Amino acid sequence: MPEVPQTKFTFCRICEASCGLEVDVTDDRIVDIRPDKAHEATEGYACIKGLHQHQMYDSPDRLEYPMKRTGTRWDRISWEQAMSEIGQKVGRLAADDPDSIAMYVGTAAGFSVLHPIFAQGFMQGIGSRSMYASATQDCANKFAMATQVYGFPFTQPFVDLENTECLILVGTNPAVSKWTFLQVPNPGKRLKEIRARGGHVFIVDPRRTESAKVAGEHVFVRPNTDIFFYLAFLRELIEIGGVDESHVRQYMSGFDELRAVVQPWTAERAAEVTKIPADVLRRMVRAYHQADGACLASGTGIGQGTEGTLCVWLQEAINAVSGNLDRKGGSLVGEGVFDFAKFGVRTGMFVKKNYSRVGEFESVNDALPGGLLADEILTPGERQVRALFVTGGNPLLTMANAGRLRDAFAKLELLVTLDIYRNETGALAHYVLPATSPMQRPDLPFAFPLFLGMQTRPYIAATEAVVPPTGEQRDEASIYVDLCRASGIPMFGSRIAQRSLEMAMAFHSRRHPDQLPALPQRGLLSMLLRITGQGGFDALAREPQGRLRPAGQGGDFLGKRVVTADGLVHLAPERFLAAAERLEGKWRAEREAKPTFRLISKRDHKTHNSWTHNIESFITEGFQTNYLHMHPQDAAQVGIAEGALADVISPVATVRVPVRIIEDLMPGSVALPHGWGHQHADGLGVASRTTGVNVNLLAADGPERIERLSGMAHLTGIDVEIRPAAGALDPTSWSGLPAESPVNPAPQDRTA
Numbered sequence: 001m002p003e004v005p006q007t008k009f010t011f012c013r014i015c016e017a018s019c020g021l022e023v024d025v026t027d028d029r030i031v032d033i034r035p036d037k038a039h040e041a042t043e044g045y046a047c048i049k050g051l052h053q054h055q056m057y058d059s060p061d062r063l064e065y066p067m068k069r070t071g072t073r074w075d076r077i078s079w080e081q082a083m084s085e086i087g088q089k090v091g092r093l094a095a096d097d098p099d100s101i102a103m104y105v106g107t108a109a110g111f112s113v114l115h116p117i118f119a120q121g122f123m124q125g126i127g128s129r130s131m132y133a134s135a136t137q138d139c140a141n142k143f144a145m146a147t148q149v150y151g152f153p154f155t156q157p158f159v160d161l162e163n164t165e166c167l168i169l170v171g172t173n174p175a176v177s178k179w180t181f182l183q184v185p186n187p188g189k190r191l192k193e194i195r196a197r198g199g200h201v202f203i204v205d206p207r208r209t210e211s212a213k214v215a216g217e218h219v220f221v222r223p224n225t226d227i228f229f230y231l232a233f234l235r236e237l238i239e240i241g242g243v244d245e246s247h248v249r250q251y252m253s254g255f256d257e258l259r260a261v262v263q264p265w266t267a268e269r270a271a272e273v274t275k276i277p278a279d280v281l282r283r284m285v286r287a288y289h290q291a292d293g294a295c296l297a298s299g300t301g302i303g304q305g306t307e308g309t310l311c312v313w314l315q316e317a318i319n320a321v322s323g324n325l326d327r328k329g330g331s332l333v334g335e336g337v338f339d340f341a342k343f344g345v346r347t348g349m350f351v352k353k354n355y356s357r358v359g360e361f362e363s364v365n366d367a368l369p370g371g372l373l374a375d376e377i378l379t380p381g382e383r384q385v386r387a388l389f390v391t392g393g394n395p396l397l398t399m400a401n402a403g404r405l406r407d408a409f410a411k412l413e414l415l416v417t418l419d420i421y422r423n424e425t426g427a428l429a430h431y432v433l434p435a436t437s438p439m440q441r442p443d444l445p446f447a448f449p450l451f452l453g454m455q456t457r458p459y460i461a462a463t464e465a466v467v468p469p470t471g472e473q474r475d476e477a478s479i480y481v482d483l484c485r486a487s488g489i490p491m492f493g494s495r496i497a498q499r500s501l502e503m504a505m506a507f508h509s510r511r512h513p514d515q516l517p518a519l520p521q522r523g524l525l526s527m528l529l530r531i532t533g534q535g536g537f538d539a540l541a542r543e544p545q546g547r548l549r550p551a552g553q554g555g556d557f558l559g560k561r562v563v564t565a566d567g568l569v570h571l572a573p574e575r576f577l578a579a580a581e582r583l584e585g586k587w588r589a590e591r592e593a594k595p596t597f598r599l600i601s602k603r604d605h606k607t608h609n610s611w612t613h614n615i616e617s618f619i620t621e622g623f624q625t626n627y628l629h630m631h632p633q634d635a636a637q638v639g640i641a642e643g644a645l646a647d648v649i650s651p652v653a654t655v656r657v658p659v660r661i662i663e664d665l666m667p668g669s670v671a672l673p674h675g676w677g678h679q680h681a682d683g684l685g686v687a688s689r690t691t692g693v694n695v696n697l698l699a700a701d702g703p704e705r706i707e708r709l710s711g712m713a714h715l716t717g718i719d720v721e722i723r724p725a726a727g728a729l730d731p732t733s734w735s736g737l738p739a740e741s742p743v744n745p746a747p748q749d750r751t752a
């Protein structure tokens with residue numbers, strides 16, 4: 001007889017909302033997930049992805065054993081063999097040139113506390129500076145801004161959602177994507193609450209988004225022109241006396257230089273390229289100025305443009321000079337369980353200077369731009385990347401110019417992935433190592449709330465593992481300790497640390513002889529909690545609905561927690577001023593350019609980047625592919641009907657995709673959801689049958705094509721040509737492609 005389901009409480013680790021979940025478990029399998037109504041902060045909210053995630057983890061495609069590829073054949077091998085063979089290669093390469101070993105840390109790693117710490121420790125042990133992370137696909141612009149303006153990359157002010165009277169969102173759609181750099185459950189409801197209490201919500205976006213439909217006044221903006229919106233916004237604010245001068249004098253530096261930058265940018269000049277009428281912009285500025293607490297906030301829609309860092313610089317400057325930074329209803333700077341910014345500056349963590357070999361890009365958060373990775377692999381010489389560890393990520397789907405990157409990965413001497421699946425990147429790997437899923441490990445919520453207090457309702461929580469690993473799955477932290485041992489290198493560069501961790505693992509194994517060697521994860525998390533004064537793991541785990549922490553009300557950041565050398569907010573960093581000098585030329589080029597279609601990306605409500613396409617129940621009628629969304633006027637002009645195939649042509653590649661006609665787009669803008677294009681992932685049985693295309697094939701990589709200030713890839717607002725599909729697409733250098741799919745004959749891209 002099957003067991004009666006046992007209900008366990010945990011939290012979701014797919015996105016920053018970290019929703020509380022109630023999980024039914026039978027025979028060590030999750031059979032149902034419901035939102036946890038009693039959770040202190042998330043109050044019974046969870047989205048479709050969180051509620052179906054067990055189908056992603058409980059799939060026949062889950063990796064259960066280490067696998068080795070020989071040619072096109074995959075063989076199960078033992079952990080001993082995997083460690084020994086990988087360790088020998090790492091040891092040899094590390095002795096020759098430590099920087100030849102690179103690591104790519106994906107978004108999934110960020111939703112575990114121990115995983116990224118030990119991945120970083122492994123690279124420290126090797127002595128390699130070749131760290132890459134998914135941040136240069138979605139948020140490095142914010143880190144680069146904060147390093148210059150506030151002195152620490154993780155100082156990221158967020159809107160005081162509970163109290164704001166005016167919220168202006170640019171290039172972000174929290175109703176679908178959830179919030180970014182802020183833990184907000186049920187964002188659509190929160191936006192409605194602002195309106196219900198008489199506040200204003202403006203959504204500036206080339207598409208009338210779901211967020212605009214639920215709660216906002218929508219304002220169209222031509223993609224990739226947002227920088228002129230911000231310039232004109234600040235100029236108008238200064239014009240109407242919207243600067244809190246005594247505040248600026250007391251807490252900030254560089255206001256005169258900042259004012260000089262925005263001086264030429266009238267609302268009328270900006271309107272010529274943004275297409276936001278001057279009177280609409282002025283109305284927004286007035287609403288912002290008159291509100292008792294207002295905030296500008298943004299997301300990947302601007303970050304993935306060509307001026308993402310300058311945009312967030314001006315956004316922060318506007319919030320700061322208007323007196324809205326660090327005040328009720330404006331933007332707040334959270335406090336985690338300890339002062340992370342002070343700790344970072346004292347230890348040099350995340351603020352060390354490192355430069356890429358190709359293009360001399362400065363690292364952001366100790367990571368180099370992913371848009372250079374292909375060049376770093378393909379360019380011979382010292383520091384050439386010859387081995388790559390991919391941990392919790394899928395760069396072959398999520399990075400720019402994925403076709404070129406794939407060719408580069410094929411030339412690596414060693415490619416190892418740590419993942420729950422053999423995804424597109426894993427398909428090319430020499431070894432894939434099976435990791436535990438979030439539901440199979442004890443954990444604390446995402447590091448942002450824990451260390452930085454980026455929460456609308458601050459709390460901490462701990463979760464036990466909900467189900468045990470199956471087969472020979474292991475947590476990543478334990479794998480990295482073992483990799484260090486096998487490679488003859490010390491974790492964190494410390495022989496004492498390595499020895500202690502090995503002893504801890506041996507001790508844990510003696511107590512749990514039925515399990516594979518593993519670190520005592522609960523003990524490590526407990527240590528972390530005790531160091532930060534939060535008591536132990538066990539006590540916190542006995543409060544499954546979370547333990548509330550005091551909420552910030554503002555007034556605790558300026559003059560107190562700003563960690564620049566002089567303690568002031570730097571409104572005019574030299575690098576930003578220099579970069580702003582070319583904006584006049586950009587504006588002219590934009591104004592004089594021949595009209596083109598501009599491609600923006602889009603998230604489907606059932607997907608999280610490339611993660612959820614292997615959930616069978618999600619791949620339903622109408623959801624087996626992504627669609628190119630076009631305005632009816634544009635579709636008529638090109639001669640494409642609903643459902644017909646279009647070729648989307650960028651300077652880098654061409655993809656072929658069916659068209660969906662929608663009124664919600666600004667004419668001249670086309671939208672293609674990201675995260676699709678799994679036909680190359682032979683380890684994803686469901687996803688590989690979908691026929692969507694990878695929008696990132698269309699984006700360019702390399703030192704000339706990524707943003708200089710942050711290394712961000714230009715993944716949205718790309719100029720493209722759209723044509724009715726005709727003829728066969730050009731062949732590419734990709735090898736091992738599956739048979740042609742009905743919608744997207746493979747290969748789908750064309751190398752320029």
Ligand code: SF4
Pocket residue numbers: 012013014015016017018019045046047048049050051178
């Ligand atoms: S909103 Fe995010 S955290 Fe909440 S259930 Fe959905 S994916 Fe999970």
